[in-house]
Amino acid sequence: MLGLFGRGRRTQEAVERTQRTWFSRIGGLFQRGLDEPVWEELEETLLAADVGVATTMRLLERLRERVRREGIRDPQGALTALQRELVALLQVDSRRGQLWGREGPWPRPAVVLVVGVNGTGKTTSIGKLAHAYRSQGMRVLLAAGDTFRAAAIDQLREWGQRVGADVVAHQQGADPAAVVYDALAAAESRGADLVIIDTAGRLHTKTNLMEELRKVHRVIQRRIPEAPHEVLLVLDATTGQNALQQARYFTEAVGVTGVLLAKLDGTAKGGIVFAIAHELGLPVLFIGTGEGADDLEVFDPQEFVTSLFAR
Structure with a gap:
């Protein structure tokens, strides 16, 4: 039943203020390289966007590990890696209840x-x-x-x-x-x-x-x-x-x-x-x-x- 809703039509407009205020900066950060000051500024930006301390620390830990493991050195590669880690954070099982995220007919009512x-x-x-x-x-x-x-x-x-x-x-x-x-x-x-x-x-x-x-x-x-x-x-x-x-x-x-x-x-x-x-x-x-x-x-x-x- 979730799929019958609109998906994504207005998401970009809804996050415009968050995007413009904070996340638009991140691509520019990686243009400066991947040294320690860049990582520190990335941390500050994520905290300012209300990602939260525990989540920011976990995200940066995973991102640093991916960059090291995959030998990423270019700005676009780092940005893509960050986006993938952000998506991974959000992929929580949506089937905690009995309706949304599940196949088959709903109970009535x-x-x-x-x-x-x-x-x-x-x-x-x-x-x-x-x-x-x-x-x-x-x-x-x-x-x-x-x-x-x-x-x-x-x-x-x-x-x-x-x-x-x-x-x-x-x-x-x-x-x-x-x-x-x-x-x-x-x-x-x-x-x-x-x-x-x-x-x-x-x-x-x-x-x-x-x-x-x-x-x-x-x-x-x-x-x-x-x-x-x-x-x-x-x-x-x-x-x-x-x-x-x-x-x-x-x-x-x-x-x-x-x-x-x-x-x-x-x-x-x-x-x-x-x-x-x-x-x-x-x-x-x-x-x-x-x-x-x-x-x-x-x-x-x-x-x-x-x-x-x-x-």
């Missing part, structure tokens, strides 16, 4: 639990996903599990109307688990193909939030034992390294299976993609490339790296 901190673009990302699958003819139902914010419920209803998806919601302050239970019952009775569940993201009340998410997870499993079939974490690319800690919290609580990186077009620090893949072992499945309903791309490691070095 397929259930996707979406988690993330408030302000990451979570509800908008849910709307984009719903639009993408509605465009493929699937019957989609949205569950308004973020009952803490009335605005989140209203926003999800607006997206439902916009893309033609059913929405199950209770009033503000209701039990999120009750919303999810009703949404799954409605999905089964209405013959929905896909249920996408929004959740709260009040990270400043981390303990309560994580317990709430675990409760939602248990309720889903009581209704559909093999669900949720995917747990999608929405991260805001503009937050850089803070996104890593958020990912650790949510993965510990509900077993994240993949990442949707929102707002990639709004940052010059798109290097966070490499840290997510390397340090957390989580596959980046989708990237947000703008504000429109169609501004969602399937993440492709080769396309992403190629775009970072496009001229």
Whole structure:
């Protein structure tokens, strides 16, 4: 099902700021040779692009070894080697869940639990996903599990109307688990193909939030034992390294299976993609490339790296 999305149409535009600010410098670095000052400046550039300390160190270790092993001395050879190592960092198994990256028909209804901190673009990302699958003819139902914010419920209803998806919601302050239970019952009775569940993201009340998410997870499993079939974490690319800690919290609580990186077009620090893949072992499945309903791309490691070095 991933392959039915657009792939690469807007990736280059989304990473333009990262490319222009940081990665465009790297080709020029290698023109100066492969001595120690060049390696040090490459390290500084990668860190500035938010690749992260651990990931940068691992990348440079592997790149130095490849350069030595293959006897690379020319600038283009070094640049090509770097690109290959960057792609390798991103090639994390995308089959952690039961839907994306797998062949064969989906269960019906397929259930996707979406988690993330408030302000990451979570509800908008849910709307984009719903639009993408509605465009493929699937019957989609949205569950308004973020009952803490009335605005989140209203926003999800607006997206439902916009893309033609059913929405199950209770009033503000209701039990999120009750919303999810009703949404799954409605999905089964209405013959929905896909249920996408929004959740709260009040990270400043981390303990309560994580317990709430675990409760939602248990309720889903009581209704559909093999669900949720995917747990999608929405991260805001503009937050850089803070996104890593958020990912650790949510993965510990509900077993994240993949990442949707929102707002990639709004940052010059798109290097966070490499840290997510390397340090957390989580596959980046989708990237947000703008504000429109169609501004969602399937993440492709080769396309992403190629775009970072496009001229």
